Amino acid sequence: MALVLHSGPGNKNAFKALIAAEYSGVKVELTKNFEMGVTNKTPEFLKMNPLGKVPVLETPEGAVFESNAIARYVARFNDGNPLFGSSRIEQAHVEQWMDFAATEVDPGVAWYLYPRLGYIPYSQMTEETAIASLKRALGSLSTHLASKTFLVGHSVTLADIVLTCNLYHGFARILTKSFTSEFPHVERYFWTMVNQPNFKKVMGDVKQAESVPPVPKKTAAPKEPKAKDVKKEAPKEAPKPKVVEAPAEEEAPKPKPKNPLDLLPPSKMILDDWKRLYSNTKTNFREVAIKGFWDMYDPEGYSLWFCDYKLVGSFSGWTCAASTPLARCLWLALSPHSS
Numbered sequence: 001m002a003l004v005l006h007s008g009p010g011n012k013n014a015f016k017a018l019i020a021a022e023y024s025g026v027k028v029e030l031t032k033n034f035e036m037g038v039t040n041k042t043p044e045f046l047k048m049n050p051l052g053k054v055p056v057l058e059t060p061e062g063a064v065f066e067s068n069a070i071a072r073y074v075a076r077f078n079d080g081n082p083l084f085g086s087s088r089i090e091q092a093h094v095e096q097w098m099d100f101a102a103t104e105v106d107p108g109v110a111w112y113l114y115p116r117l118g119y120i121p122y123s124q125m126t127e128e129t130a131i132a133s134l135k136r137a138l139g140s141l142s143t144h145l146a147s148k149t150f151l152v153g154h155s156v157t158l159a160d161i162v163l164t165c166n167l168y169h170g171f172a173r174i175l176t177k178s179f180t181s182e183f184p185h186v187e188r189y190f191w192t193m194v195n196q197p198n199f200k201k202v203m204g205d206v207k208q209a210e211s212v213p214p215v216p217k218k219t220a221a222p223k224e225p226k227a228k229d230v231k232k233e234a235p236k237e238a239p240k241p242k243v244v245e246a247p248a249e250e251e252a253p254k255p256k257p258k259n260p261l262d263l264l265p266p267s268k269m270i271l272d273d274w275k276r277l278y279s280n281t282k283t284n285f286r287e288v289a290i291k292g293f294w295d296m297y298d299p300e301g302y303s304l305w306f307c308d309y310k311l312v313g314s315f316s317g318w319t320c321a322a323s324t325p326l327a328r329c330l331w332l333a334l335s336p337h338s339s
Contacts, residue, residue, distance in 0.1 A: 002027045003074070006045065007055035008034045012168045013067035014055040015202050019161045020074045022198035024081050028057075028074060068098055068162060075158050083158040093152045097159035100137075101166045108134030109170040116174065116213040128283050134170075138183045145185040149192065156196065164193040168203065176209050267301020 003021075005028050007014035014030070021028040031039075039045060040052045048056045048063035056063055057070040064070050075083040085091045111130035115122040141163075144151070151159045167190055171180065180187050193199055194206045273296065281289040 002029050003077075004029050004031060004058040005055055005070070006031050006034060006039070006048070006058065008036050011055060012165045015165045015168065016067050016071040016162055017055065017057060017074045018202045019165070019199055020071045020083060020158060022201055023083055023156065023161075024075055024078055026074050026077045068102060071158060071162060082155060083161070085152055085157055090152050090157075094157045094159045097151045098162045100141075101159070101163040104137035105134070105141075105163065105170075106166045108137055109166065109174075113169060113174045113213075116215060118216045122215050125283075125285055129285050132284060132286065135182070138180075138186050141189075142183040142185040145189050149189075156193075156198075160193055161199075164190060164199065168194075168206070171208050172206055173209050174212055176212060180208070264301075267298045269296050269298035269301055271302075 003026065005014055005017055007030065009030070018028060018030065020026075033039075034054075036054065040049075040054055045056070046052055048058065049065040051065075053065065055067055055070060056065045057073060059073070064073050075081055083094075085094050108130050111126060112134060114120050115127065150156060151163065167186075171190055180190075194203055277292045278289050281292075
């Protein structure tokens with residue numbers, strides 16, 4: 001039985017396994033007539049991946065999901081494959097750069113591109129944070145590649161395959177020449193990789209984006225029908241309150257017990273200062289607001305808590321629908337001397 005990859009065409013995560021198969025001499029068949037949103041919701045597909053995510057690799061030993069795991073399986077299918085390097089340290093470096101591609105490059109590209117394609121709501125602050133994060137990652141990558149053709153050693157490894165695939169949609173759909181020219185060694189590296197014969201068999205000819213996709217227009221809220229004119233009636237005179245005579249002697253109010261937290265020494269962190277910094281930061285949010293929080297944070301006077309919102313599953317749309325109650329929990333948990 002040949003290995004069968006369940007995914008639609010043009011999926012950069014499916015490219016990883018297909019390119020690895022070309023280098024490894026492994027036969028991998030891509031399913032035909034795969035329709036995202038339909039095929040991946042069938043009972044047969046959900047048996048292989050209950051989350052309905054693609055790609056999924058069907059093997060004689062069982063199904064494998066998550067694109068990097070699939071690529072590793074294909075690369076290890078035959079013994080002696082050089083895609084993992086030729087020594088222990090090279091094997092570790094291959095894994096290192098695969099993790100870098102997954103945690104530093106992929107999220108930056110996704111959070112820059114997907115809101116402009118309308119997949120998730122657009123936010124200028126989110127975009128600026130994504131761009132700053134992506135530029136930081138590409139800057140580090142460019143420094144590493146200044147004197148190298150490949151990420152590890154002197155030939156293509158699985159790290160090169162994964163990283164190039166994670167850069168693919170960025171270069172092809174949103175990272176214009178004016179953006180990537182800041183990272184010349186990354187540019188050289190990417191075009192070297194996508195023009196390798198085994199990459200080209202899978203990806204075809206790759207062209208760089210000429211412009212950034214526009215921000216999707218917000219749909220106008222439906223207008224509420226105008227209320228019919230209602231004749232205003234003259235306001236009725238309010239009844240005069242009855243005068244109630246106070247009793248001759250009233251009991252003195254009992255003093256309120258002191259809050260034991262008020263007896264603790266005051267914290268040097270003024271939370272309102274950081275709240276103002278948070279709300280007024282419009283650009284470079286991580287570098288300004290988050291760094292400002294840690295600069296001000298007083299562990300003697302405050303404690304930090306992780307909150308899991310138990311009703312989040314009831315929101316079928318964008319998860320920020322739960323942000324308001326979560327934010328209230330956050331400020332409550334940040335109260336002084338909380339335990």
